[in-house]
Amino acid sequence: MNFLQTSRVALRALQRNKMRSFLTALGIIIGVSAVIAMVAIGEGAKARVEQAFASMGSNLLIILPGTTTRGGAFGGFGSMPTLTWEDLKAIQSEVPAVRSAAAVLRSAAQIMSEDQNWSTTVNGTSPDYFDIRSWPAARGSLFSQSDVEGGNKVVVLGQTVVDKLFGSADPVGQMVRIKNIPFQVVGVLEKKGQSPQGQDYDDTAFVPQTTFQAKVQGGLQKYIQGTIFVSALSPEATARAQTEITGLLRDRHHLQLGSDDDFSIRNLTEMASAQQEGTNTLTTLLAAIAAVSLLVGGIGIMNIMLVSVTERTREIGVRMAVGAKTYNILAQFLVEALTLSLAGGIIGIALGLLGAQRLAAQFGWPMLVRPDIILIAVGFSALVGVGFGLYPARKASRLDPIEALRYE
Amino acid sequence: MPERAPLLALEDVTKVYRMGDVEVRALRGVSLQVQQGEFVAIMGSSGSGKSTLMNIVGCLDRPSAGRYLLNGQDVSRLGRNELAEIRNRTLGFVFQTFNLLSRTSAMENVELPLLYGGVSTKERHRRAQEALTRVGLGDRLEHHPNQMSGGQQQRVAIARALVSNPKVILADEPTGNLDSRTSIEIMALFQELWRSGITLVLVTHEPDIAAYASRVLVVKDGRVQSDKKQEPEIARPLPEEEATA
Secondary structure, X not given: OOHHHHHHHHHHHHHHXXXXXXXXXXXXXXXXXXXXHHHHHHHHHHHHHHHHHHHHOOOEEEEEEOOOEEOOEEOOOOOOOOOEHHHHHHHHXXXXXXXXXXXXXXXXXXXXXXXXXXXXXXXXXXXXXXXHOOOOEEEEOOOOHHHHHHOOOEXXXXXXXXXXXXXXXXXXXXXXXXXXXXXXXXXXXXXXXXXXXXXXXXOEEEEEHHHHHHHHHOOOOOEOOEEEEEEEOOOOHHHHHHHHXXXXXXXXXXXXXXXXXXXXXXXXXXXXXXXXXXXXXXXXXXXXXXXXXXXXXXXXXXXXXXXXXXXXXXXXXXXHHXXXXXXXXXXXXXXXXXXXXXXXXXXXXXHHHHHHHHHHHHHOOOOOOOHHHHHXXXXXHHHHHHHHHHHHHHHHHOOOHXXXXXXX | OOOOOOOEEEEEEEXXXXXXXXXXXXXXXXXXXXOOOOEEEEEOOOOOOHHHHHHHHXXXXXXXXXXXXXXXXXXXXXXXXXXXXXXXXXXXXXXXXXXXXXXXXXXXXXXXXXXXOOOOHHHHHHHHHHHHHHOOOOOOOOOOHHHOOHHHHHHHHHHHHHOOOOOEEEEEOOOOOOOHHHHHHHHHHHHHHXXXXXXXXXXXXXXXXXXXOOEEEEEEOOEEEEEEEOOOOOOOOOOHHHHHO
16 A cells, blocks of 8 residues: 555545544644744844844944042943043044944934924034944935034934924925024934834934034033944954953053943944844744644644544454555554644644734734744644654554454 | 365464463364365354454464464464455455444445555456445445445445455354345355355354355364364345245
């Protein structure tokens, strides 16, 4: 008897108990669809985190000035200006792993158009900053190095600020007032969305750093009243850049060996990989839970196959009497179990994909289905079928034909 | 003139079952020979050992001691799968309870031995149809067992036994579940097969059924008590009106 004939015999047996076959396969259907959907959710979350970090800028390091201590209480990073404009120049020119660097001065301020006003963060920076953050203009243009040198009163607005002040009108060329000083809008930044912490990147405005110091903050200063954004040459170079900058700044600030840094450096690439590890753990956990249901489905198959063998003892006896060999009976029941689990697996994949798609749509995540997971799910359900079908099938094939024929 | 080699030859066959601590000696040394073309009825009360004898003759069981030669081959020490092959090629079985596969057509039931014998689909269909026609069910090929009477079901079972052209057909109380009228019909069919040259071995406890055989063997307490050849009574199915009267 060849495989095709064995399969036909097995399929006929399953057809005779359609409801039971379906319910048995349901265990596998739920297991496989759960695995697929859960992994897709995990992958979606991962992709979202990646997206969020990518939108922050490439190979990004952020240097924050040091802390103040007043009566033993730490003021937190950035509370005391320790970074100078000379430091920035040194970072730009003396650290080989650094591609570019820009200072960002920050202040909360109210911006007014002719008939609207909005409170947002106003930043003073140089054109390098937009390059570091990979943040191009959607309309108009960014301000230039000559705007910085000239201290021109120009502003680049984030999309949220544009929406609040101008609605759908084109703001380029219009005037806005920051701290009652008129600025010309030269450009609108591309929409960037939310930070990993849920902060709106687009609720912001940028002016040249010189203008910021002169008009918004007041008074030229030696120290940078803000942070320095640094872009390393490559993701691999971020750690090297961090070490080099640390050495350079300690040197420049004349810090003794053993004393604390008076600044801190945040490595966004490292933060991103830490976050990714978190989502990977989540994916693994979800998949593990789903795999348990697949296992339960397998036990369901074994259970039904055992019932089926008992129920069909006489049939097995007849088959043996007319010449079925041990492996014929073994194959018949194995193929039955395998058919149940594979059919369950295939339906489960379809349902899992559908479920993943709906969930992705619901959360606004990208729909990510890993083809390897589909293969693993199919392979695993086949394995479940063979694994849990083997015991009942062996039991059937070892029946004594005389006993089996006599079975009531 | 030398006697032909016997089709079935049992030489001092014993069978001992172990049920827990108790040894049950079902057969205590049975020797017998069956020639090609005989119609043997094995009789005996329950517990006489006739079923055990039938199981050994049918290669469903192996003797504890002694030899069993089937068609000249010693089959008493063969393994499970070798016995399955012998059953498939040399033997045909008919049971008291028919033992047809439910929810399976007459054709498919009859094809079953050929399926395990590796016969091609086309050939299977042809031979199953031929066998069913031979037992008078040529018009019921696609019927399922639950759509047929007991007599018809037993005919399907006989067709299944016939289909692989066996040397011997073994029937275990084939009329046990049938009324007397149908029993005679079935016996008439067996006699027809016998006359066409098939060797038959039949187990029964009814003397009027054994009367249709050409040889009657009585088994008692695991031994052959008597072994007589006889002129078989001819099975004549009762006409309709007599049956209803």
